Amino acid sequence: xxxxxxxxxxxxKTRGQQVTLSCSPISGHRSVSWxxxxxxxxxxxxxxxxxxxxxxxxxxxGRFSGRQFSNxxxxxxxxxxxxxxxxxxxxxxxxxxxPYNEQFFGPGTRLTVL
Amino acid sequence: AxxxxxxxxxxxxxxxxxxxxxxxxxxxxxxxxxxxxQYPNQxxxxxxxxxSAATLVKGINGFEAxxxxxxxxxxxxKPSAHMSDAAEYFCAVGDQGAQKLVFGxxxxxxxxx
Numbered sequence: 001x002x003x004x005x006x007x008x009x010x011x012x013k014t015r016g017q018q019v020t021l022s023c024s025p026i027s028g029h030r031s032v033s034w035x036x037x038x039x040x041x042x043x044x045x046x047x048x049x050x051x052x053x054x055x056x057x058x059x060x061x062g063r064f065s066g067r068q069f070s071n072x073x074x075x076x077x078x079x080x081x082x083x084x085x086x087x088x089x090x091x092x093x094x095x096x097x098x099p100y101n102e103q104f105f106g107p108g109t110r111l112t113v114l
Numbered sequence: 115a116x117x118x119x120x121x122x123x124x125x126x127x128x129x130x131x132x133x134x135x136x137x138x139x140x141x142x143x144x145x146x147x148x149x150x151x152q153y154p155n156q157x158x159x160x161x162x163x164x165x166s167a168a169t170l171v172k173g174i175n176g177f178e179a180x181x182x183x184x185x186x187x188x189x190x191x192k193p194s195a196h197m198s199d200a201a202e203y204f205c206a207v208g209d210q211g212a213q214k215l216v217f218g219x220x221x222x223x224x225x226x227x
Binding site: 092 | 150158159160214216218220
């Protein structure tokens with residue numbers, strides 16, 4: 001079974017631009033979560049989607065948004081990029097919901113904002 | 115709110131020595147706890163998880179962790195370190211009401227030959 005895939009793996013943008021990151025979950029997984037990883041703040045939860053609905057959202061500004069499609073693939077968008085948005089963005093999928101269901105992580109998209 | 119504290123941002127051990135990575139949690143309800151490992155330029159891989167079935171949890175690659183409610187701890191151990199264990203390790207607690215993980219700051223493990 002293929003793992004979680006994220007595209008692109010690396011991205012360089014300039015301040016003020018917007019960016020869209022893509023995540024394809026493991027086949028059959030309906031829950032997709034997004035996390036931001038930075039050296040200063042560590043790993044922080046962005047949001048989670050299940051059956052095309054955002055069920056939970058972390059403490060991030062409205063510039064960060066996402067969506068999920070009927071095939072469970074998910075995208076996240078960051079508008080008006082700031083230097084502080086430079087990070088590794090990780091996507092994780094899970095077969096069912098619940099606090100102890102394993103989340104399988106993708107390799108991440110490394111975003112650099114210049 | 116749930117939280118996790120990992121004691122020691124860097125741990126260095128010799129090959130063959132005991133590995134001990136510390137994690138303490140804060141949770142008002144019985145926690146669901148996880149240890150993940152991250153190798154350079156990769157995502158996170160689950161090592162093991164605690165879901166209240168047993169206090170001593172065995173994971174992959176020879177790692178295990180013991181849940182101690184009285185100490186609110188979930189330390190990760192491995193009897194004999196291998197060079198391939200060099201990585202960053204994250205302890206996390208699962209949010210009861212959401213498919214959401216709250217992570218500790220991570221511990222970078224270095225193995226000396």
